[in-house]
Each structure stands twice: as structure tokens, then as C-alpha cells.
Amino acid sequence: MNSRTWAPYGFVLPFILSFLIFFAYPLFRAGMMSFQQVLPGDVQFVGLEHYSKLWNADFRAALWNSTRYTFWTLLLLVPVPMVLAVLLNSSRMMARNLFRSALFIPALTSVVVAGVVFRLIFGELDGALMNSILSVFGIPSQQWLYSSSLAMVALVVLAGWRWMGINMLYFLSALQSIPKDLYEAADIDGAGVMRKFTSITVPMLKPITIYVITITLYGGYAMFTESYMLWAGKPSPQNIGLTMVGYIYQQGFQYFNLGFGAAIGITLLVITLLISMLQLTVLGMFRKED
């Protein structure tokens, strides 16, 4: 056996092993657990019982919250970072590096710390930051974390603050790879700034845009820590902050209903898989290159 034959297998082995051990096997076990009642010293197969109980008010609340959250983060975290990246890529922009790092710094902060800080920012007392800002405009103080729509605002603002810089970085790197001569040719043809943006920048950014949409979609449905921290680890009133992963955590670990938690997890996997596939199909990822 010579090295040319085994080397490729040797090199991919670490990946295959970690994939099998840390992904495939747990996934397989989770699938199996979703048909079991898992109690210490007493594991039984219960068939489809967990799945038949799944369509309840808490699950619907979690799915609705996660979907709404994902929708708003998509709306906020794709176009805005794109425009910001274009601005920060322009040579006419002042203090580019300062803005780049300022926008990126939140990504380095722990979500836990950010959650605690945002809990104070969105406090209900008049002195809390958001309420003081509202009072400048003559709007009365709000109980941010007790109303479904206001709580969603808090969650989306937190997501925006935290992920804006990262998404912007993706777009910035993609912008660097657009050939300059395209813009030069457009200049010769007399195209304006907007025309160049819509006809060159946006189409050229499409692959990275699809990538950013995919991770934002995934991030939206996988969100847990933000809502966990915003309500200080306690359940949110009327489940306004309950997310799909939060529901898994609640059932699996807080009520020790591991089988049911696994069933929610598998359902979430199917949902995100379907939505991602749909999104990739609509955006033409599976179409053959012309």
C-alpha cells in the first residue's frame, strides 16, 4: 500500500471520526430517544406518544416566536450589513477602520453578558436606558419584557447589535473580490451610484448573500441564550420569549423529559431542513450554472 492511496483517507479521517462520534451518533441516539421514555433506571419504548403530544400550545408558541424572530433577523441582518459593508468599503468613507471595529466588537462579547446588559437596558423602570430614550420623545415607559411584541423588539435589537458586525464582515470580504474593472466599465457607460449598486454589487454578492441568509435562518431557529438571559433563566410571562431550543431545554432538562425533548429536537431539525431547502431552491442554488 503506498502513501498516495491511503493519504487521502488518513487526512479526512479526523473529520469523519468527529462527524460520526459527535454528530451522526448523537443524532441517531436522539432519534431513538424521541420514541422512548427516558428515566433513570427505566427506559421504555413508547412509540409515537411524544410526537402525538407535540402539537400543543407551548410548542405552537415556541414555533411562532422562533419563526417571527427569524423573519425579523433576516429582514434586519441581510440588507443592513450589506449596505454598511458597501459604505465601509468605499474609499470616500471617513474613519473606516474605526467603524469596522466598532461594528465588529459586539460579536466578541459573550451572549450571556450581552443578555444581562440588555435586560437592564430594557428594564421596566423609568430610569432604564430604553425608557429614558422614549421619555425624550414624550412616550411613556414600557414594560418591555412583558408584552409579546415589545419583547420581540428587544430580542431583535439584541440580535442586530450582536450579529451586524459579523455579517458585515462577510459582505466586506466578498466586496473585495469584485473586479474593479466592472465598475470602471460602468463608469464609462455613465452609470450612477445606485445603478452600480443594483446591477453590479448586488448580483456579484449573491453567493455570499445566500450564505448569510442560510446562517441567519439557522441562527434564528437555533436562538436560545439570548432569550434565556433576557428573562434571567426564568420562564418568560405567557411564553413570549420561548423559542424552539428553549422548549427543548425546558422539557429535556427542566422537567427531565428527555424523550419528549428529543422529539422536539428532531422536529426542529426537519423544520429547519425544509425551510433551508426551500430557500436554497428559491434562490437558485440547485440550478445548474448557465
Next chain:
Amino acid sequence: MKKMQVWLGVCLLVVVMALSGCSTTKEGSGGTSEEAGSGGVTKLVFWTFVDAHQKFYESMAEQWNQDHPDQQIELEATTIPYDDMHTKLLLALQSGVGAPDLVDIEQSKFPNFMKGVPQLVDLTDLIQPELNNIVQSRVEIYSKDGKYYGIDYHVGATVMYYNRDILDQAGVNADDIKTWSDFEQAGKQVIEKTGKPMITFEGNGNWSWWPAISQQKSDQVDADNNVTVNAPINIATMKFFQKMVQEGVAAVAPGAGHDTEEYFGYMDKGSAAAVFMPFWFMNRFTDHIPDLKGKMIIRPMPAWEEGGNRSAGMGGTATSITNQSGSIELAEQFLAYAKLSKEGNIQIWKQLGFDPIRTDVWTDAAMKESNKYTDYFGDDIFDTLLEVKDEIAPVHIREKSPEVFDAVRNKAMPEIFINLKDPEQVLNDVQAELTQ
């Protein structure tokens, strides 16, 4: 092609070996404790989620080593955040490896550990001889099928904390308030004279309603694990409390709970005249509401009728021993030393400021010795407790409890106290949802 098959075979073998290594349960592998041969020192691992509990056990271990030179303990105590610790423990018990010898389990999490075959050591033999000296309901809540699995730190007797300054200003004497209806009348006087609410209720917590229904021998779950959220007494109590909110006699605590920064700041400014919370809430006053020092007095709760119960045992944390411990016997002896002995119970008051489960120490002179609690509330704290000693009805903590507590806290309470919906309707809805 053949070589590839060989390689695939090798890979598969490695994976299978790795996986079987992951999933093998090492029965009786000796847990975490180990005997360190020569010195005869036994290591015991203890997990808790409260820093003060860790310090308490460390001091008890030191004391133990002085008293038992031939049975030395090396206590390795760790404080892990509340949720993390309980999750970690669940997984360790479920998987059969990695659990500590001794562990603190919070009351509302305890039923999770009673599911299936309990992986905690049966402490009945340890507790039985002391049953006459301790508040029995404090071990009852950690039992299953007549066996005890945990010992609490405290009784958690709920008391009324009054701000004497505000009451004086309104011309109300706390000792004249015997029943809840007296309380409401006094509250009207307070709001009229001072413009401040008499009391606050939790808008997203369980401490305002649960003690009140427990006083009337009702509960959220009954002894047989049936949900009783909408029992008539429970509805009537909630209606009365909501009426007090509508009258302005009561307010919803800022931050919707009594354990929030917002509430501490609000109370510190003397914004409400009273609050009823369990005994362990005292350290929130001493640590977070410093400005009321010397102004607060502790009195029994008002009764619902003449001669009715004036307290309720609320909250709690049990210390249990896991079946993975390699030194179960020693762990049991040490646990009894720390939590069941007279000296241990006195230390619980001195170090933690809790009402210990051994009621015979409540009359001990040590309870009047000066400490930060007596400096804050005066030295008659245990006189109040002795008054209500026999008026603490047991609560039922059953398998369904964690789910019921959550539903009451985050569905019923905000609807009733913040959105002011009809308590009967809300409690019926929550009941229906929990029993469907």
C-alpha cells in the same frame, strides 16, 4: 478497491470502539470519592448552587475533622450556577458516571430526581430517629413511597415583614392585624395617609399566592400528584389579592418578583409598607435593602380566619447523597452531623440565617446572639417563629410540580396581576392546560 475496504474496516472499528467506550455504564465504579490510603482521609465531593452553602459545609467538614480524628474527610465543594448544576446532575445520574457524593437539590427540581428509579440514597434510617425533633414536612417533600431522600436546610416559614416607619405614619399597629381582612383595612388606611401601597405581590412568581393557599391547607398539586390549581380556595384567594391590587392596597412588585434588582431598589426607598416572604428572604433585606435597617419588623402572616394558620413553609433545598458515592456510609454520617444535629442546626442559623428544621434549637440562647439579622430586625425573630411553629402546613411536591410551578408563575400570575384578567377564568384555563 481491496485496500479501501481494509481502510474503511479500520475506520469502522475505531468508531465502534470509541462509541462503545462512550456508552458503557460503569456500574459501581466508585463515584467520585476515594480513600487516600495512608492518612485514612476520605475525599467527598459536594456540589451546590449557593456559595453560602459551600462555605457552610466546608466549616462543618473542618468541625467534623476535629471531632473525628480517625475518620478524616477532605471535602471538595464546588458551587455551580443553579440550572447548570441541576442539569449536570441529571445527566450524571442518567448516564451513571460523574455524580458527586453529596449534592444540593432545590425543592422545585427535586421531583425530577424522583422519576423512574431514584438514583439517590435512601436516608430513611438516618432521618427516622430525629422525626420528633424536626419539622416533618421539611423531609416529607423530599420523599417517595414513604422513603426520604433529602434533608432541607430550613423550614422557610413565611412571615410578614412590615416597615414600621410607614405603619407609624399611617397610625397602624402591626400587632393589631390578625386576619387578612384586618390587613386590607389597615392597607386602606396606609394608602390614604401615605399614598403608598400596603404590600406588593409577585407578578411573575409564586411566593405571593402559594403561601396564602398553603395557609388554608390547599396546594397547587395534591398528595396524589393531581393538579389542583383551580381549587375553590385557590380561586377565592386570588380574587381577594386581585381586589387588593385594584383598590391600590397592593401593587405588583417592580420587576414582577420579590427577588429582582428593581424590587430591591423600590423597597429600599420605602415605597411599600409590607411584604410576606419566607424566612430566608431576610438576607435579601440585609444584603440588598440596607436602608431599612432597624425599620423592619417581623410578624406572623395574617390568618384567613380567627385561629387559622399564620405561616407556611416555602422554598427549600435538600442535600442528598447519590448512589454513585463510593463512601455512602461516611457521607450519611457527615450529612447527619451537618444537618440533623443540634450543633449543625445552630450553625445553619448563625452562618446562613435560616430557620433550622430542628425546632428544639429555636429556643436556644444562640438564636438571640447578635448577628447581622438581629441587628437588622431585632432579637425577637425566633419568638415570632415559635408563635407559628405548629401552624406550618406541609406542601406537596410531586412529579407534576415543576411543570405546574412554571405554568402558575409564567401564565397565571402575569395574567391576573399584570393584565388583571378574571382569576377564575385564568386558573381554570391553566388547570385545563395542565391536565389535558
